[in-house]
Amino acid sequence: MDRLVSSSWPRPSRLSAAVWAVAVLVCGPLWGLPAEASAAGGAALHRALSASMRTVGGGSGAYVYDLSTGRTLFAARAETPRSPASVEKLYTTSTALIQFGAAATLTTRVLGSGTEQPGGVFQGDLYLKGGGDPTFGSAAFVHRSYGMGATVEDLASELSAQGITSVQGKVVGDESLFDSRRGEPSSGYRPDPLLTGQLSALAFDRGESAPAPDPAALAAQRLTAAMRKDGITVTGRPGSGQTPTGAIELVHLDSPPMSTVVKLTNQNSDNFFAEMLLKGLGARFGQDGSTPAGARVVRTEAAHLGLHPKVVDGSGLSAIDHTSPRDIVRLLVAVRKLPIGRDLKDSLAVAGRSGTLATRMRGTAAQDHCHAKTGTLIDVSALAGYCSAGSGDEIAFAFLMNRVNVTTARVAQDRMAEAVARS
Secondary structure (H helix, E strand, O other): OOOOOOOOOOOOOOHHHHHHHHHHHHHHHHHOOOOOOOOOOOHHHHHHHHHHHOOOOOOEEEEEEEOOOOEEEEEEOOOOOEOOHHHHHHHHHHHHHHHHOOOOOOEEEEEEEEEEEHHHEEEEEEEEEOOOOOOOEOHHHHHHHOOOOOEHHHHHHHHHHOOOOEEEOOEEEEOOOOOOOOOOHHHOOOOOHHHOOOOOOOOOHHHOOOOOOOHHHHHHHHHHHHHHHOOOEEOOOOEEOOOOOOOEEEEEEEOOOHHHHHHHHHOOOOHHHHHHHHHHHHHHHOOOOOHHHHHHHHHHHHHOOOOOOEOOOOOOOOOOOEEOHHHHHHHHHHHHOOOOHHHHHHOOEEOOOOHHHOOOOOOOOOOOOEEEEEEEEOOEEEEEEEEEOOOOOEEEEEEEEEOOOHHHHHHHHHHHHHHHHHO
């Protein structure tokens, strides 16, 4: 959600860089466009946008670009970096779609270190190894919160289907894919209530149902209980640790596809999902499963486009994150030309219909025609995304408003989006 606060995986290939290079070639004209809107047409739009910008002061900037014609429609202080709040998630989720791929999944595994005996007896310990799936948890929690996801009940059923009737040992939770920091930079990496979860490669129910200092042990405990309920005897007490070399995978469960995880992240502005994705990027494509490593992966992707946002987290909770309206639009335009462009657009809230925009712009030209990411801090409000204009053109926009009253800023953003949709 938007925050009201004060201020041994394979290394990546060159595919991502190549994809961005194609985007640069496709979107090259955007880099050299003038800051002011063309005088031919768009005068009414320019007046409407200018009027709204005057209500939010000099700490705000905006940029509007017509993808269909390749023309800048409006720019006001568009080059100045500002706090994007949760609009930051556009950098995180577009990088996740590019790097992992829209169909990719995050896998939770159960491995065994021991021997299988007659009668379905496993002599040894089982290791529940987390893969950074933010949806992982109990069936009740997952279905209530997301409608889909990997559950301990499904893992227990899979183990039973493999013929396992007894484990002469214990279940050990392994969260070693990520570091042990539970929060993000704005909280000093300590647990943050506004994350609505505790970061862990083996987070269970986001850590909400029973916050614990050892999420891996909690997940092992819940899997043990699910196995016993499914008729599997487990003799040992659950705990946490690392999976030994040579352990054999017995069963696994995948998260929903990355396109769905990204939609769960963006539509309701889920800070926990964004930070989990960032650590996952660091673990898979960076140096380790940490927030700083993931942030470096995101900055590297942006640099392929000539963009240089200040990225320190995945969610935008930190006031240190900075980017400009023009760079946000450059990102939106470039991604729209890529195979994952539709997935990113579909992940955004729809004006008057869904997510963080469900109650905004209802009954206006923007309803159903604008897909956007919102952002909120205590004196920051932002909106960025795409609108289908009355002319039939597709328009990308970014409104970043700092040092503002949030309510006033949202009124201005809604009027601006409505004007874009009418144009």
